[in-house]
Amino acid sequence: MEEKPTLICDKCKVELVELEVEFSYLNRSFRHKVPRCPECGQVHIPEKLAGGRMSEVEKNLEEK
Amino acid sequence: MNGGIVPCRSARRLYMEKYYRQYDTCRQNEKPFCSNACPFHVDVLDFQSRMENNNYNAAYKTFRNAVGFPDIVAAICPEYCASVCPRGDLDQAVQLNLLEKTCVARATKKEPTDYNVPVKDRKIAVIGAGISGLACALRLTQKKYDVTIYEKTDRLGGKLWDLLPPELFLEEIRRQLQFEKYTLRLHTEVESIKEIRNEGFEAIYIATGKDGFDFHALNGGNGHHRMEEEIAVFAGGSLTGKDPMGALADGLDMAGAIEVFLKTGKREYPEAAAPCRAVADPDKLKKTDAVIPGDSGLFTDEEAAAEARRCIRCQCDACMQYCDVCAYHNKWPMRIRDDIMATVSFSTSPSIIKKTPAKRLMNTCTQCGLCDEVCPENIEIGGMLLEARRSLHKQGTQPGAYHxxxxxxxxxxxxxxxxxxxxxxxxxxxxxxxxxxxxxxxxxxxxxxxxxxxxxxxxxxxxxxxxxxxxxxxxxxxxxxxxxxxxxxxxxxxxxxxxxxxxxxxxxxxxxxxxxxxxxxxxxxxxxxxxxxxxxxxxxxxxxxxxxxxxxxxxxxxxxxxxxxxxxxxxxxxxxxxxxxxxxxxxxxxxxxxxxxxxxxxxxxxxxxxxxxxxxxxxxxxxxxxxxxxxxxxxxxxxxxxxxxxxxxxxxxxxxxxxxxxxxxxxxxxxxxxxKEKLLKEIWGEEMESRPKQSRYKLKFGAEILEKMNRNKILEEDVRDVIEFCEATKRRTYDPEKNAYSGYRESGNITYWAEYRLQGEEYEILNAYTHRMKIKLEGVWNGRKTNIDL
Structure with missing residues (x-):
């Protein structure tokens, strides 16, 4: 499996881990695992996710 | 000035209704001129597209569905369509009859389908075994009604004996009726309904031919029909003055009228075709000479395709030609209307089953106003789409990121x-x-x-x-x-x-x-x-x-x-x-x-x-x-x-x-x-005082990243806002491999992300992108929540 790059929360100085984050769009909420600081909750959404799956879900929700 | 007036909810509904009603006169389903003039209303658009591909079996099915006895119709149809074909004025009407003749000659699968339909215990009499009576019997027996045909002579076909070689039409009648059960009473002249009243018939079709006895059904009501006690009597065919093709079509139509009577008790005599409201597109009408068939009198494959292509498929489709919304989505206006109504009605529904299929579509209309100009009924598709945007905005369900x-x-x-x-x-x-x-x-x-x-x-x-x-x-x-x-x-x-x-x-x-x-x-x-x-x-x-x-x-x-x-x-x-x-x-x-x-x-x-x-x-x-x-x-x-x-x-x-x-x-x-600065200075001799506050961060953008930002409608100011926010709050992540920071800032309906690297005093922007979803974590950072596992 491809190793995910290490990302560090600049505030807490700890490594981000894959944790569930709640997203909302057009009055609907859903959860997805993304790199997130286990201490302060800071998230990182890579461009691949934003332009890929997220964009797809956005488009679907715009027609739901 | 009326710009400041915002209509109330009920007015909003009325606007939508106004647009909705415009579609009542939409001509999308209007038959082409030829289909309208044809006694059988053959689906010419479908027939031609199949003939164009030399798909004779499929074309034959389309033809048979409309005419009942394709070989007979192809042989004697006088081409009513030719006089209304818009090609007639330009070169020569499309030779539909020749295409039909080619179709029936080339089709290899001409056996009818033996549908497994439950037998119906309803009795119908057909008086006269000419082409009209047989057509009515064909349709009714296909639906498994109990049909009895009375014929005073000793043979089927009536007038057809004068028009066609008997082997042709007798074979065709045999072929089309081969799977159907019916009772045939030859040498049986019925002189009054009373004679057959006790047979249990619920309806009778009188097709006694030209100068035949009408059983007092001619002009009996709104059309040629009447009731004799409990029995509905319909008259049609040559008896009512129709020519052979009209008589055949009458028989098929009357089967429908009889079925309606059996199901609902209503007698609805088929009406004559209304004037055609289709619109021929003059752009498609380019002079193309008619294809002349060879010695066989029939078209070859290439000739059939070429002649079928001469048909410009008349229908009212200016909207599909001119309106970008219709053309791009490949949706006819009535479908768009229905999608819009569903979207406006269901967009506040919490159900995920109820779709709002036109949320994006309604936001693609450029409001160019061409739709109602090209539409012969002036239907304002654009007006409805804009009204729908207003409705969604009012409901709070219009995706904010769009605008x-x-x-x-x-x-x-x-x-x-x-x-x-x-x-x-x-x-x-x-x-x-x-x-x-x-x-x-x-x-x-x-x-x-x-x-x-x-x-x-x-x-x-x-x-x-x-x-x-x-x-x-x-x-x-x-x-x-x-x-x-x-x-x-x-x-x-x-x-x-x-x-x-x-x-x-x-x-x-x-x-x-x-x-x-x-x-x-x-x-x-x-x-x-x-x-x-x-x-x-x-x-x-x-x-x-x-x-x-x-x-x-x-x-x-x-x-x-x-x-x-x-x-x-x-x-x-x-x-x-x-x-x-x-x-x-x-x-x-x-x-x-x-x-x-x-x-x-x-x-x-x-x-x-x-x-x-x-x-x-x-x-x-x-x-x-x-x-x-x-x-x-x-x-x-x-x-x-x-x-x-x-x-x-x-x-x-x-x-x-x-x-x-x-x-x-x-x-x-x-x-x-x-x-503004140049005008103030050069024209009014003034200095411009107001300029946006300069950022304390010096940002450096490469050409490639600027181009990408431009494509995705990300302004340099948006990226600057992200950097200022990240730097002020230190809410950023660090990627040691790239030696770069990454962070985001939500602005209205869009979340902007930036990846950047510190280079001395400068912030080199490595990437910028956006998403529309919101990250629900704001409460944690603002100290309102302590449970970060939202």
């Missing part, structure tokens, strides 16, 4: 940094005021500066109004915001002393005429033409090095009239006069100004970028020639497409197009500020 960019752009244009309301220097009154629109100066400050300087040289009391006309708010469906914008524009106009507004943008003009009809307007181009702007004045407002190289100009241009100038003859003519004076050769587009928007209108590209590209490409291919246009948005869109294009002001004022590239979205903002 956010332009609404913020409008806000900036109307801010102190770019907006300007001024009377001419030293003047107390303005007879005229120049209103260039928000995008002209953004494309290049000279587009506004040069014409204004010339206007001042002609009329020293010409004021200036720099602001947005407010149309982006209308396109977003926000009536409140739109009302405020219109009111603000009205105030500015009053402040100038209610001058005649000289408009450079046809879209502003159209918008003002609709919402502020009290403001007298005239286009800049009419003013230039009428006030005598001459070619010798070219570039007079610009210095030598600002002027373009004249050798770069092409010789022949096509005039692209912006959709908002469609039918505004005075403006269209003025632009042509001005261009002609400049020495270029002008050509008209094939359809003049009858085309849609360039793709800018309606602010559609955030809702569907592919659609916007489709529209831009379609318009840029109307002619091989470079274009001259007079809407800066058209100019920009075409230039983006790689189409050679000039704004008429390029030609008149020699605006120098420095490196041939369009300014980025951030540069457009700077251009607006620079324009």
């Amino acid at each position: 956010q960019f332009w609404l913020r752009d409008m806000e900036f244009t109307n801010s102190e940094f770019a907006a300007l309301v001024r009377k001419a220097p030293g003047q107390e009154q303005c007879t005229y005021a120049f209103f260039p629109g928000c995008q002209l100066g953004a494309a290049d400050p000279d587009y506004t500066y040069a014409p204004y300087k010339w206007l001042l040289s002609q009329r020293g009391d010409t004021g200036l109004l720099l602001r947005c006309c407010g149309v982006p708010a209308e396109w977003a469906g926000s009536e409140e915001l739109h009302g405020r914008e219109i009111a603000a524009l009205h105030r500015d106009w009053e402040q100038l002393g209610k001058p005649v507004m000289i408009l450079a943008c046809p879209a502003c003009r159209k918008h003002l005429m609709e919402y502020l009809p009290e403001i007298e307007t005239i286009s800049l181009y009419e003013v230039l033409d009428q006030w005598g702007y001459g070619p010798n004045e070219k570039g007079s407002a610009l210095s030598e090095e600002e002027r373009p190289d004249e050798n770069q100009l092409a010789e022949t241009y096509s005039i692209f009239d912006p959709c908002t100038a469609r039918h505004v003859a005075s403006m269209e003519q003025a632009v042509r006069n001005l261009a002609n004076q400049s020495g270029v050769i002008l050509e008209e587009l094939p359809k003049g100004d009858m085309h849609g928007c360039c793709g800018y209108g309606g602010n559609v590209s955030a809702a569907n970028a592919d659609y916007a590209a489709f529209v831009a490409q379609s318009r840029s291919r109307l002619s091989e020639n470079p274009y001259i246009t007079y809407c800066i948005n058209c100019r920009d869109i075409f230039k983006e497409e790689g189409k050679q294009v000039l704004h008429i002001l390029d030609l008149l004022f020699g605006i120098k197009d420095a490196d041939g590239t369009l300014p980025s979205l951030s540069e457009r903002r700077r251009n607006r500020m620079n324009l």
Whole structure:
């Protein structure tokens, strides 16, 4: 499996881990695992996710 | 002024209903002329598309479904369709009968289908075994009714014996009825209904032929029918004066009428066809000689395909040809209407089953208004789509990200940094005021500066109004915001002393005429033409090095009239006069100004970028020639497409197009500020005081990243906001491998992300992207929540 790059929360100085984050769009909420600081909750959404799956879900929700 | 009035909910519904009702007269399902004239209403569109592909078996099925006995009809049909075919006036009507003959000769699967339908215990009598009676019996027996045919002679076929060789029609009758059960009583002349009353018939079809006995059913009611006690008696065929084809069709139709009676007790005599409301598209009608078959008298495969292709498939489809929304989505207007109604009705429903299929679609309409112009019933698809946007906006379900960019752009244009309301220097009154629109100066400050300087040289009391006309708010469906914008524009106009507004943008003009009809307007181009702007004045407002190289100009241009100038003859003519004076050769587009928007209108590209590209490409291919246009948005869109294009002001004022590239979205903002600064300085001798606060962070963008940001409508300011936020709060992540930081900031309906690297004092921007979803973590960071596991 491809190793995910290490990302560090600049505030807490700890490594981000894959944790569930709640997203909302057009009055609907859903959860997805993304790199997130286990201490302060800071998230990182890579461009691949934003332009890929997220964009797809956005488009679907715009027609739901 | 009606811009500030926001209709209440019930009024909103009425507007929607008004648009909904327009579709009552939609001609989408109107039969083509030939089908309408045909007694059988053969589905010619379907038949021809199959013949074109030499799919004779499929074409045969289509034909048989309509006529019952294909071999008989192909042999004796007198081609009623030929007299109504629009080709008739041009070359020769499509030879449908010959195609039918070819079809029945070439089809290899002619056996009917033996449908497994439950037998029905309902008895029907058919009197007369001529072609009409047999047709009625065929349809009823296919549906497994209990049919008895009475025939006074000893043979089937009636009049057909005089018209066709018996082996042909007897074989055809045998073939089509081979799987059906019926009782045939030859040598049985029925003289009155009473004779057969006790047989248990519920309906009787009288098809006794020309001069036959009518059993008193002729003109018995609204058509040829009556009741005899409990039995419905229908009469048709040659008995009612029809020719053989009409008689056959009557038999088929009467089977339907009898079935309706059996099911509902109602006697509905089939009505004659209404006049045809289809519309032939003259563009498709190109002279093509009829195909002459060889010695066999039938078409070969190639000939059949060629003759089928001569059929232009008449139907009312102007909307599908002209309206970009219909064409791109491949949806007919009635389908769009239904999708819109579902979207408006269900968009607040929490159910995920109820879809809102047109949320994006309604936001792709460019509001060019071509739909109702080309529609013979003037159905306003665009009006309904805009109304639907308003409804969604009111419900709070309109995706905000679709219009956010332009609404913020409008806000900036109307801010102190770019907006300007001024009377001419030293003047107390303005007879005229120049209103260039928000995008002209953004494309290049000279587009506004040069014409204004010339206007001042002609009329020293010409004021200036720099602001947005407010149309982006209308396109977003926000009536409140739109009302405020219109009111603000009205105030500015009053402040100038209610001058005649000289408009450079046809879209502003159209918008003002609709919402502020009290403001007298005239286009800049009419003013230039009428006030005598001459070619010798070219570039007079610009210095030598600002002027373009004249050798770069092409010789022949096509005039692209912006959709908002469609039918505004005075403006269209003025632009042509001005261009002609400049020495270029002008050509008209094939359809003049009858085309849609360039793709800018309606602010559609955030809702569907592919659609916007489709529209831009379609318009840029109307002619091989470079274009001259007079809407800066058209100019920009075409230039983006790689189409050679000039704004008429390029030609008149020699605006120098420095490196041939369009300014980025951030540069457009700077251009607006620079324009205001230049005007204040050069015209009014003032310094501009208000400029946005400079960021303390010095950002460095590469060309590639700027191009990407521009494509995705990310401004340099957006990225700056992210960096400022990340740096101030330290809410950022660090990637040791890239030695780069990453962070985001939510702005309205869009979340902006930036990846950056510190290089001494500078922040090198490595990447920028967006998403529309919101990250629900704000409460944690603001200390309102301690449980971070939301």
